[in-house]
Amino acid sequence: MSLALGLLVLRAIVGALFAGHGTQKLFGWFGGHGPDGTGAFFESVGLRPGRAMAICAGLAELAGGALFACGLLTPLAAAMLIAVMVTAVASVHWAKGLWASDGGLEYNLVLVAVAFAVTAAGAGDWSLDEALRLDVGGAGWALAALAAGVLGGMTAVRVGRIEARRRPGSAAPAGT
Secondary structure (H helix, E strand, O other): OHHHHHHHHHHHHHHHHHHHHHHHHHHOHHHOOHHHHHHHHHHHOOOOOHHHHHHHHHHHHHHHHHHHHHOOOHHHHHHHHHHHHHHHHHHHHHHHOOOHHHOOOHHHHHHHHHHHHHHHHOOOOOOHHHHOOOOOOOHHHHHHHHHHHHHHHHHHHHHHHHHHHHOOOOOOOOOO
């Protein structure tokens, strides 16, 4: 019972916070900037077109967070959340080093580890995966979610940088 409770609390809190970040990007809720404000920030870090990228990130966080919180299709949820974190690391945090106090990737890495670990362990007895008898936990599923998330995040960064070069008057960020 304690493992089921621990996984439920971890999934519910992390998933709900991701979903909340998604609503910030999509609707401007919880002090967010909505797709236009978030899109402008995304443009400034080379993720273009910014508004479309903001909507994609918001949808991934909202849907992935909701699925993760419920423990439903956990590897898919983890892949979506990992993709958003990989995009954030590659476009903003990598150049700032490890520690979050310097704007680095520490926090993003912790969230990737949580998504990976929950998928590896399985969503737990108190999850929709378990209620629906979906066998979607274990090392193979966790590695697949990690690979899909890394591929998805790096694809988003690459597409954003290609689009930045293609758009007249906009320069690709340094290092591209």
